[in-house]
Amino acid sequence: MSGQGAQQGLVKRQFGHRARLALAPSQVMALDAQGHAARATWNLLHDWWLMLPRAKRTLAAADAVIRQGRAELEWLGVLPAQAAQAVLKSYFQAWKNCWEGRAGAPEFKARFRTRMSIDIPQGRDLHVVRVHRRWGMVNIPKVGRIRFRWTRDLPAGKHASKGHRITGARLVKDAVGWHIAFRITTLASAPALHCGPEVGIDAGIAVPLALSDGENIEHAPWLSKKEEERLLYHERRAARRKAYRTAGARTSRRLQQTYDQIARIRATAKRRREDWQHKTTTSIAEVYGTVVVEALHIANMTRSAKGTIEAPGSQIAQKAGLNRSILGEAWGRTVRLLAYKVADRGGVLAEVPAPGTSQECHRCHTVTPGSRRNQAEFVCRNPACGWEGNADTNAARIVLYRYRTGHALVPAAGRAVVRRAANGVKPATAR
Incomplete structure (x- = not known):
């Protein structure tokens, strides 16, 4: 030939x-x-x-x-x-x-x-x-x-x-x-068309990934209790040493060594998170032919609540903790890994609008404030429906419903929203 x-x-x-x-x-x-x-x-x-x-x-x-x-x-x-x-x-x-x-x-x-x-x-x-x-x-x-x-x-x-x-x-x-x-x-x-089922995915903190078929994918804490205690010890130690440093002076060797110890512990957590993300996204891409996720604007979600001098914010510490939890899950990287792994297997990855997915009932599609009682329980306020179940599973089913009803986002300039097998491009550190 x-x-x-x-x-x-x-x-x-x-x-x-x-x-x-x-x-x-x-x-x-x-x-x-x-x-x-x-x-x-x-x-x-x-x-x-x-x-x-x-x-x-x-x-x-x-x-x-x-x-x-x-x-x-x-x-x-x-x-x-x-x-x-x-x-x-x-x-x-x-x-x-x-x-x-x-x-x-x-x-x-x-x-x-x-x-x-x-x-x-x-x-x-x-x-x-x-x-x-x-x-x-x-x-x-x-x-x-x-x-x-x-x-x-x-x-x-x-x-x-x-x-x-x-x-x-x-x-x-x-x-x-x-x-x-x-x-x-x-x-x-070129990969053959993946004929697997469709699935919607809801990303969260208490439940990292909830699938529309009722499966929840969770992980253990990235750091053990002893590692978290050691990280907190070094962070406090660095804060004390930094307090004695003159403004504009060069960082001391002891302070830099403390910073290095903090960086090593955080790097351990990062490697464990990336390992979990790779294994999880690979298993999802192999089973499902169409994967639908929310188009989350993480930069807006993790914006500081401090406000301004004229309009100071409230519950700043609570919002800072929530921001750390959101960034610790690295939702954006999970979507990027899914994008090329689904495409390699002939599947499709689509994104749908995120607003309202946690408040809409997947059975009657009624949006009622207060229907989500807590992090895990959803109760529809519509008297004609009254569905009760897992809140994350309900949100994942709404994500899939929006895709099926033609609400998948159209790719904007410089942003690939619906990614098909013809892309054929992987980011670095692919497994």
Whole structure:
């Protein structure tokens, strides 16, 4: 079969895979130096951009400035040339996103509030090989060969081809250490239409995910009681140490160590949440052909209740606790994971308007205030109906009803609402 004929019926897909690096102390120091150099390159480029007139802000001029800086500053030259070019490309893309209304203007990257990252734009520089059942090796420019945890098959060595290959990677440091996120491109057969049943999903706090068929998907607390106590201890310790710091003074080493301990505990909770989200969304995508969720505006839901001086808010502490609980569930990430997993299996993900789903009865569709007695119980106030049952299940059935009656939202500019199998694009850290 010809090369063109072999491509028929195949779709190009891009996804990511993240793995933890096993680094020696010297390699950690080398990557830290590159990460700080990448952050400094961004900041110097940002200052240069703001100082120059608009007519002189060109890509060629910025490239010349970066080359000159890497040649004159030894600590800036530790960053590989291709990684420096990736910083320049990311900076210009950030301004493009700002001009098109997709994001705010680029800002200065502070040392302790910015996650360090290094981009490796070309996959041919990585030379990924599998050396053991659990370990692989990857080449990092100006660092050398590094081991990483092998948790899935990667297109390495003889398994790599033009249609199935690693196109690049990004090194990211979090509270646990350095990780590598591979960018993978592959050709795969278009999935057949998923003939599974339809399901509506209601996201909540007491019940994380309630399905319209009556099933509730829950999880244990992200942190154990002992871990929560240790987190509270370090947070109080950091508050006391911060109180003795002079305004504008540099953060002490002890305070920074306390911040690192807090970050490690929170990173543990984040990894457990992401693991639960991946497993849960995979099971939903495999069973159901159509998944309907609410179009939640989480930024508005978690807005502070402090108010203004003229109109101060009320119950500020209670609202702050509710906001933490909402953000801790990461509903938006759950929807993003569902989007590509449902599409990969030939299904459909749709979003419907969220207002009123908790107050409308799924049987008679009457909206009556006070029908939801508490977090778990729903009692219809319509005398002709009087349905009683689980409040979260009722809301999930309303979500599915709105989809069936043609209330699915139409995709807006830059926002994919109804996602079908033809999308074929996965976000990073896909499993």
